[in-house]
Every structure is written in C-alpha cells, then in structure tokens.
Amino acid sequence: MTPIDSHPTRQEAEEAVRTLLRWAGEDPDREGLRDTPQRVIKSYDEFFCGYAEDPVDLLRRTFSEVDDYDEMVLLRDIRVESHCEHHMVPIIGVAHVAYLPRKRVVGISKLARVVDAYARRFQIQERLTAQIANTINEELQPYGVAVVIEASHQCMTTRGVHRPGVSMVTSRMLGTFRTNSDTRREFLSILNRPAMNSSGI
Ligand SMILES: Nc1nc2c(ncn2[C@@H]2O[C@H](COP(=O)(O)OP(=O)(O)OP(=O)(O)O)[C@@H](O)[C@H]2O)c(=O)[nH]1
Ligand SMILES: [Zn+2]
CATH class of the missing domain: 3.30.1130.10 (GTP cyclohydrolase I, C-terminal domain/NADPH-dependent 7-cyano-7-deazaguanine reductase, N-terminal domain)
Structure with missing residues (x-):
C-alpha cells in the first residue's frame, strides 16, 4: 500500500472535516466545534501514522x-x-x-x-x-x-x-x-x- 502522491494540506484536511460537520447538520463555527477540525486532523496523525512507517525496517535488528x-x-x-x-x-x-x-x-x-x-x-x-x-x-x-x-x-x-x-x-x-x-x-x-x-x- 503506497501513500497517495498529492498529499492535501492541513488546511484542506481541516476544511474537509468542516464539510462533514455541516453534512451531519452542525454549524462548524459554533464555539464548541471551532477547534474540532484541528483536533480531528491531529487525531488522524496518530491513527494513521502507520503509512509513514516501514515495518520491514522494524525487524532489521x-x-x-x-x-x-x-x-x-x-x-x-x-x-x-x-x-x-x-x-x-x-x-x-x-x-x-x-x-x-x-x-x-x-x-x-x-x-x-x-x-x-x-x-x-x-x-x-x-x-x-x-x-x-x-x-x-x-x-x-x-x-x-x-x-x-x-x-x-x-x-x-x-x-x-x-x-x-x-x-x-x-x-x-x-x-x-x-x-x-x-x-x-x-x-x-x-x-x-x-x-x-x-x-x-
Ligand atoms: N471481510 C471483511 N469485511 C469487513 C471488514 N470490515 C468491514 N467489513 C464489511 O464490509 C462490508 C461492506 O459492505 P457494503 O454493502 O459495501 O457496505 P454497507 O452497506 O455499509 O454494509 P453494512 O455494514 O452491511 O451496512 C460490510 O459487510 C462490513 O461488515 C473486514 O475487515 N473484513
Ligand atoms: Zn466497516
């Protein structure tokens, strides 16, 4: 599995989260949700950090x-x-x-x-x-x-x-x-x- 070549910017990724919030019926600008896109993308860094890792390399030693x-x-x-x-x-x-x-x-x-x-x-x-x-x-x-x-x-x-x-x-x-x-x-x-x-x- 290879990561895609054209990686979106962080801003584009956060905008996508705002779109999903709107899709769910929310106002992404209300106070409680204002930082949510940023938090979600930060969570993605953690959830999907495997794409940046080489499992073969882990077994070299x-x-x-x-x-x-x-x-x-x-x-x-x-x-x-x-x-x-x-x-x-x-x-x-x-x-x-x-x-x-x-x-x-x-x-x-x-x-x-x-x-x-x-x-x-x-x-x-x-x-x-x-x-x-x-x-x-x-x-x-x-x-x-x-x-x-x-x-x-x-x-x-x-x-x-x-x-x-x-x-x-x-x-x-x-x-x-x-x-x-x-x-x-x-x-x-x-x-x-x-x-x-x-x-x-
Ligand atoms: N074999 C396999 N199936 C999975 C896995 N994770 C999710 N699925 C299944 O992938 C299928 C996707 O089916 P679709 O009919 O395309 O999607 P859907 O309409 O959301 O299906 P439902 O989950 O039945 O509502 C579902 O049956 C899921 O249960 C997995 O790790 N392995
Ligand atoms: Zn599933």
Whole structure:
C-alpha cells in the first residue's frame, strides 16, 4: 500500500472535516466545534501514522546469541487499534503473533511495532493479518509464523447490522504452523490458556 502522491494540506484536511460537520447538520463555527477540525486532523496523525512507517525496517535488528533456542516465541494479546477502510471507524481487538526462529530472534517489542505499523492504516482485518505474518516471514525467515487477530468492528457494532459483542477472528499460518499440525496445536493450546497478564501488569 503506497501513500497517495498529492498529499492535501492541513488546511484542506481541516476544511474537509468542516464539510462533514455541516453534512451531519452542525454549524462548524459554533464555539464548541471551532477547534474540532484541528483536533480531528491531529487525531488522524496518530491513527494513521502507520503509512509513514516501514515495518520491514522494524525487524532489521536481530539477535543471534540465543544458544540454539529454536522453540516457539509467542507474543499474545497485543492490542490492535485500526480503522475499517469501508466505513473509517475503529476496529479494536487483540493480535497473537508467534514464530519459530531459525537461528535469529528479534526484540519482542518489534512484533508489537509491526502490528501497529500495519494497524495504523485503513484496513480490512484479513489483509492486516496477512501483512503482519508475511512481513515477519520474509524478514526473519523463520521456520514458521502464525498470526491470529480477534477484533470488534464498530461498523458492525454501532451502525449497519448493529451486532454488539460480535468479534471477527482471522488467522494466517505460514511454514511449520501451516504444515505441522502439532506446531499449530501447540500454538492454539497456548492461546486457550488464561493469559498471565490479563490484569494488565
Ligand atoms: N471481510 C471483511 N469485511 C469487513 C471488514 N470490515 C468491514 N467489513 C464489511 O464490509 C462490508 C461492506 O459492505 P457494503 O454493502 O459495501 O457496505 P454497507 O452497506 O455499509 O454494509 P453494512 O455494514 O452491511 O451496512 C460490510 O459487510 C462490513 O461488515 C473486514 O475487515 N473484513
Ligand atoms: Zn466497516
């Protein structure tokens, strides 16, 4: 996904927000809304900072002195904050990312950063899941990669079909996670256990 070439000015972006406020039936010049376009665009800087990030770059630094550790590395319950590309509303959930290292491991925070770099864009969940798995696979060249995302789509909970409580689960299994049912089972059974960190420690 490449960002568009002709980036609008901040002023143009704020004007677009004023137009949407008018579309909703509001007066964008009333006191409470006067700074809203500016706030919205500032929020966009945060929500969509993924376009300015290179997920491949995040995985460049690896460590090889791991004493032949070749078991699964799994980072679970990584919060996912994304936006639906169809309705431009939040997708909120968690991602679980596992890989079987081949000699080299990456700093674990980098797995969460890769999730963020792709999540902070307009997405559909299937593509988000695949992009995370494919990038880890291509850069670390591990024996296998597994990514599971479970998320709630506000386009389904607060509008349209109105189904609060519904979540979407997507997965991408590559390498041994795809070909070896024991590896896949081990991964899924770990995910079925209660998380140590469920209290947010
Ligand atoms: N597969 C997939 N579908 C998604 C995702 N996010 C939103 N959608 C769906 O995208 C579809 C867009 O359908 P449309 O019929 O074009 O749009 P709509 O009239 O707003 O659809 P409703 O949501 O049913 O009201 C909807 O069914 C959404 O639920 C996603 O991440 N993956
Ligand atoms: Zn949507």
